[in-house]
Amino acid sequence: MENFKILGLVGSPRKEANTYRLVKTALEEAATVPGAEVEIYEMAGKKINHCIGCHKCAKTLRCVFKDDLMEFMDKYLAADGIIWGSPVYHMGLPSLMKAAIDRLPNMMEPFYLRKGTDKPRYSKVCGVITVGAHRNGGQELTLSQMINSCLLMNNIVISGMTLAGAYIGVAGHSGQMPDFLAKDNVLQDDWAILGAKTTGKRVAEMTKIVAEGKAVLKGNGELPQEYIYREGPEKWAPE
Ligand SMILES: Cc1cc2nc3c(=O)[nH]c(=O)nc-3n(C[C@H](O)[C@H](O)[C@H](O)COP(=O)(O)O)c2cc1C
Known part of the structure; x- marks a missing residue:
């Protein structure tokens, strides 16, 4: 089979x-599944404006902002499986990530609406x-926000090991003393590490199952059209 x-x-x-650190831990486990090619994409330092609701993209299929959204979109569209990682900010997603997931579908959907179809069934496997x-600082709400985005984008959400507490995803805790703000405190959170490992492995395993299934159905000519899409913005929104 082809790599995924x-x-x-x-x-x-x-x-x-x-x-x-948790996403990297998950990816290291994902990489143990034969055929998995892994890549990490940090949004730190990227410039992604918030949506201003001008709806110009509905006409032009392009956003009025020339920023890093297209790079984010390229990465997103090219992936077969995605391990999402976000800090909790004010009991929810930080504005950088929220801005990206607000704009992503709204820019793509007009292209499909014009063709009279729904957006593709991307079927990316997501953890x-x-x-x-804080230990209970809004992690479940933040996980739910990411899950909802995955569902809205016709993706497939999996959990990690539920015995490790990863019921709907992995809830890490980084506020250990003495340095509450250290960048690696979460490595002391054994349950989060186990949850990240099992999530990474399961995302890769399930991505492989979906990719193999799609390849067989495509070979038989049985894969419904909505599961087929070409990657990259130039394919969905020609200039
Ligand atoms: C603006 C801001 C808001 C935050 N809000 C919360 C919060 O509501 N709940 C919480 O548990 N931690 C909150 N934190 C702490 C971060 O979630 C925590 O430091 C986390 O480790 C940041 O992720 P990072 O280490 O990958 O940058 C907040 C941090 C910032 C900067």
Whole structure:
């Protein structure tokens, strides 16, 4: 079978911090599944404006902002599986990640609406990870926000090991003393590490199952059209 791509998406504005460490842990496990090619993408330092609701994209199929959204979109579209990682900010997603997931579908959907179809069934296999400084600082809400985005984008969400507490995703805790804000405190959270490992492995295994299934159905000519899409913005939104 062909190789498949697993993207680790790190939504922290801090480079190589706790969220990065859990996503990296997950990706290392994902990479043990034969055929998995892994890549980590940090949003730290990227410029992604919030949506201003101008709806110009509905006409032009392009956003009025020339920023890093297209790079984010390229990575997203090219992945077969995605491990999402986000810190908890004010009991939810940080604005950087929220801005990206607000704009992503709204820019793509007009292209399909014009063709009279729904957006494709992307069927990317997704696992979700979050880190908050507090033990119960809003992790479940943050996981739910990422899960909802995955569902809205016609993806497939899996959990990690539920015995490790990863019921709907991995809830890490980074606020250990003495340095409450250290960038690697989450490595002391054994349950989060186990949850990240099992999530990474399961995302890769399930991505492989979906990819193999799609390849067989495509070979038989039985894969419904809505499961087939070409990658890259130039394919869905020609200039
Ligand atoms: C603006 C802001 C808001 C935050 N809000 C919360 C919160 O509501 N709950 C929580 O547990 N931690 C909160 N934190 C702490 C971060 O979630 C925590 O430091 C986490 O480790 C950050 O991820 P990172 O280490 O990958 O950057 C907040 C941090 C910042 C900067």
